[in-house]
Amino acid sequence: FWVCIPPTYFLIEYIHIFPDACKVDKDAFEDFKYTQDLSSKVWAGYIVVLTSMLYAKYNKEFK
Numbered sequence: 001f002w003v004c005i006p007p008t009y010f011l012i013e014y015i016h017i018f019p020d021a022c023k024v025d026k027d028a029f030e031d032f033k034y035t036q037d038l039s040s041k042v043w044a045g046y047i048v049v050l051t052s053m054l055y056a057k058y059n060k061e062f063k
Helices: 005-017 020-024 026-062
Strands: none
């Protein structure tokens, strides 16, 4: 769930939420891209932490 939903949201945000007028404005578009890039890296960090926590908790059950 957490691996699929954030990237899907970023795509929906760009297609449906981000105004078309701002897509033409180069500065606003660059700011939007920077924000999405930063957000995607934060989500990747969350996934790594969550995976590590689950691995540490359930590792003994799989051996």
